Every structure is written in C-alpha cells, then in structure tokens.
Amino acid sequence: MMAKFDNNEYQYITRIRTHAELGLPLCGTPAVGEHIKYIWVTATEYKNYAEAIPHNENSYQLATTLISVTDSFYKRYQSGNPPSEVYCKAKFTAIKQSSENIQKVIGAKPR
Numbered sequence: 001m002m003a004k005f006d007n008n009e010y011q012y013i014t015r016i017r018t019h020a021e022l023g024l025p026l027c028g029t030p031a032v033g034e035h036i037k038y039i040w041v042t043a044t045e046y047k048n049y050a051e052a053i054p055h056n057e058n059s060y061q062l063a064t065t066l067i068s069v070t071d072s073f074y075k076r077y078q079s080g081n082p083p084s085e086v087y088c089k090a091k092f093t094a095i096k097q098s099s100e101n102i103q104k105v106i107g108a109k110p111r
Contacts, residue, residue, distance in 0.1 A: 009059055010106050012046035016066070017099030020092045027088035033077055039095060040074035043067045062102050069094055 016039050023035030047063035050056055073091045076083050 005106050005108070006053070006059075008049060009046065010103065012042055012049065013099050013102045013106060015042050016046070016070075017096055017103065020096040020099060024089060024092040024096070027092065028085040032088060033082075036074055036077050040070045043070040059106065062105060066095070066098055066102065069098065 019035045019039045019042070023032050023039070026032040026035065043063070043066050047060070047067045050060040050063045053059070069091065073095070076087075082088075
C-alpha cells in the first residue's frame with residue numbers, strides 16, 4: 001500500500017526535526033556544530049528535491065522558508081564566533097516547530 005504523500009519529502013523533514021531535537025540539549029558545546037551542519041545540508045537537499053517535482057510549489061515554498069532559517073544558523077556557527085546558547089536554543093526550537101508543521105502539511109498532501 002502506497003502512502004498518500006511523498007515519502008522522500010517526509011523523510012527529509014523528519015531527519016531535520018530529529019537533528020533539531022538531538023542538537024537542542026547540546027547548545028553551548030562543540031558537539032552542536034555537527035547537528036547544525038547536518039540540518040543545513042538536509043534542508044538544502046529537501047529544497048532541491050522539492051523544487052524539481054512538478055506541481056509542488058507549496059512544498060518548495062515550505063522548504064525555501066526552512067532553508068532561510070537553517071542557512072543563517074549554519075553561517076553563524078561557521079563564522080568562527082559561535083552565538084550564545086540562548087540563540088542556539090531558539091534556532092533549534094524554531095527549526096523543530098517548523099519541521100513538525102511541515103510534517104503535518106506533507107502528511108496530508110495527496111500525491
């Protein structure tokens with residue numbers, strides 16, 4: 001039985017949400033950078049995947065919005081002067097909440 005939604009899109013966004021949840025308690029430690037980079041790469045893959053699917057403008061728009069959040073977060077950590085723990089937690093929380101909302105949208109979207 002096939003799912004009524006695109007499994008690949010759902011997998012991308014689930015991985016992003018998972019790494020946001022795993023990275024959140026690591027804010028303020030060097031280990032957090034691994035999760036930030038993973039989220040940024042996966043969000044970019046999701047955007048590129050969603051863009052190439054015909055009649056998928058809504059999903060592409062969601063991916064583009066998410067990439068803007070993840071891109072600024074990643075660049076901030078790559079600058080050599082990591083932001084505060086409060087900023088880190090706020091960004092992870094925003095990514096996690098956005099991912100949950102996108103999961104609901106994708107899960108309800110017909111193929």
